[in-house]
Amino acid sequence: MIYLQVLANGLVLGGLYACIAVGFSLVWGVLNVINILHGTFIVLGSYVAYYAYAYAGIHPFASVVIAGALLYVVGHGIQAGVINRVITAPVLITLTLTFGLDLMLNNAMLVAFTADYKKVNLANPLGSIEIGPVFLPGDRVAAMVLALLLTLLLYRLLRDSRIGRAIVAVRMDREAAALMGVDVKRINAVTFGLGALMAGAAGALLSIIYPISPLNSSMFLGKAFVVCVLGGLGSVPGAMVGGLALGIIESFGASWFGPEHAVTLSFGLLLLLLFVRPSGLLGKRGYE
């Protein structure tokens, strides 16, 4: 009976992991940029939700729109103004650049918000849903459903819209896309903006679950990394599968071997998968 609860825990956690990782995966897959800023973007999204709730009473779920829009502007600006200058350089250069930008943004946040932990305490908490012996935390489930909806939206955007097809074209072949008249630099900025938007939206959703502090950014970044490699780079379903797989593995790992070994187990499996299937569970070239 306890395994039902463990499975439920894993699914809910996995949904959150997927929502943390999807923007990171998009940027890595399309731009070949390992965006170290991603964790800090998530935390920034959480702060937007925190202050919107504390000062204007806006529910964090509504702040998803505000945080997403704001982070889109930030992301678009950073890509257009800074990263685009070195976008064709080897991946280590862009990684170093985003690492440096992350140090600056993260430290600026430490100065602005301090490292003290803040938390959104809803006036009407969502409580828990009890199904037989299984407890489902209302806020996590709601956050997960919203995250899934957002991810679905992103998926449709990439598949059906003109801009989405252009993003996928750049992902598949930068030169060919440029020859077909795609403005690659603009697409780069839009993609990075979308990645930041997803991070900001995730941050707003997570603000009701996790204490908020700039110090948490590396935690989010680490999970995003594992999820992407596990699920396969640059595909929306890949991030979903990777996130859910990691959540379930960690949940069962923690219950069988004790919580202190959960992380060891998930990284062990990750290494194994890299041997067997280096492209990840759903890894393939391009968005279909």
Place this chain on the structure above:
Amino acid sequence: MLSSRISRRTFAAAATAAALAGLSTTGASAQDVIRVGAPLPLTGPLSPEGVKQQRGYDLWAETANAKGGIKVDGKNYKVEIVYVDYASNTPRAVQAAERLITEDKVNFLFSPFGSGAAKAASSVSEKYGIPTLAATASSVQVYDQGYKYLFGTFTPNDTLTEPLLEIVTAKNKDVKRVAILARNDLFPLAIAQEMDKGAKTRNLEVVTFERYAIGTMDHAAAITQMRAAKPDWVFATGYINDLILIRKQMNDLGLNPPVVTMIAGPAYKEFIEAGGALAENISSAAWWHPAVRYKGQDLFGTTEAFNEAWTKKYGGEADYAEASAAAAGAVLQLAIEKANSIDPKKVRDALAAMDVETFYGKVKFGETGQITSLEPPVFQIQDGKPVVIHPAAIKQGDLKFIGR
């Protein structure tokens, strides 16, 4: 943190200028300063703790200087604290301690944050024979190395768990099953092990004892296990971030036992603010609390006077880490005045022989250098405020049990 780096640089420049000015005039004024080195985690994951300690030291230095400094052999010495940020990276804390002693020529040292880093850095100050005060190191493993120059202002971990166990078992005979969840880290694990030991000697059943890794983002698995074991008492250790998350997930997963104890987060006001309604009824223990009342011989005098000075400078109330840092300074000052010298050996002997009342409580160091004279208060969060429930002399209320 950018600001701390800048302030350190300007501080260093000012110190150099002051030293040069001293050399060009009499050569004596440069000597009239007592320099205390303080390696602190001012950036990185431990920065909230580092900043707390810094606030304590700053208040002491400012108060001491406002009163004319420290009087030694008829001369007044100004206090100067030399901070180095070691970015929450313990090996760098050890390097910082060495550099403070050999290059910045500090007279005394304050240990870096926590038991782990304080232990690592203690070998450096021992090597150079620099008296060192650890304001935030409680584990006995820090002090049992046979060192002569290390003194700590936190009592051993079991002084926190023992009174808690006494009170809970005396008040509620139905509390029989204890579930422990510990952060796999020096202090949080050590205190959980004390709890485990103390519970077993009282014939309580420890139904689960799980450890979680540093940086764990989800405690659902551990809490699910604990719920299945039906505990009457959940004892969780970690820092603010961990404990807020654990309390929230306990609630989400329907684990609400009559007694919930958490160490060491509830002593901080940030915990109560961030925890909201879920912080209610959580019990905890700490080495000091603003509600204690002592009459001291140190520069602050009474606990009330210390509280007042704190509120004036920072607003709000000091927590135990902040008070302990200020106390470390006050105790060092008492030792220097007693020795009537800034000679490291003489000050060390004065610290070892110390037996005085301070705003922080009675200060007497044991054989190992760890304080033995404190009686740490136990408290519980009631109506959004920490209420002291032990020791009897300063009690503000009684322990409440969470109804099932």
